[in-house]
Amino acid sequence: GENVEQHPSTLSVQEGDSAVIKCTYSDSASNYFPWYKQELGKRPQLIIDIRSNVGEKKDQRIAVTLNKTAKHFSLHITETQPEDSAVYFCAASKGINYQLIWGAGTKLIIKP
Amino acid sequence: EADIYQTPRYLVIGTGKKITLECSQTMGHDKMYWYQQDPGMELHLIHYSYGVNSTEKGDLSSESTVSRIRTEHFPLTLESARPSHTSQYLCAAQQGGGDQPQHFGDGTRLSIL
Secondary structure, three states, rough: OOOOOEEOOOOEEEOOOOOOOEEEEEEEOOOOEEEEEOOOOOOEEEEEEEOOOEEEEEEEEEEEEEEEOOEEEEEEEEOOOHHEEEEEEEEOOOOOOOEEOOOOEEEEEEOO | OOEEEOOOEEEEOOOOEEEEEEEEEEEOOEEEEEEOOOOOOEEEEEEEEEEEEEEHHHHHHHOOOEEEOOOOOOOOEEEEOOOHEEEEEEEEEEOOOOOOOOOOOOOEEEEEO
């Protein structure tokens, strides 16, 4: 079945620098790739998602890129701020009759 | 406001007790899910439902059971709680198919003494 690997497990960056989290999926039929942010003690919340007919999507300081050939997608956060500190999860799905398969999460630490 | 609600938020209870964790959504979404998550760690799917009277077990073996008698309600029951059940339980709802986002509740933090 589908497998999603997420790296790194922990990422520490200086405030103002960029952060990149990468996920690799195994099933080439996957076509939906969301990213969730979970702050300490809170629910996971969708921050951005991308479908397989698009190579890149941006929303202010966050962007997601998708490389279907290599079967990986990445979350990019620019000009990081303290409020970006959280655990980030990627996921992949093959579509309407399939579940989301989750990555193991990345703890992002923003150093002041 | 349309949302997904979980109660209780926190529960500390003794071994052997029967527990029901409540999850309700006002979004009218067909699909609902239960995840088990240790704080900040991986999400493990334990049960899901694609509609009324539909329930399936997830990837993580669990001694819990679920029911889906109404679209908006998806309770999870532990017949006899054990310390190994100590964790956070997250409920989620999703409209349409797997290519749509899941929306999560605030979770229930369960501690079994």
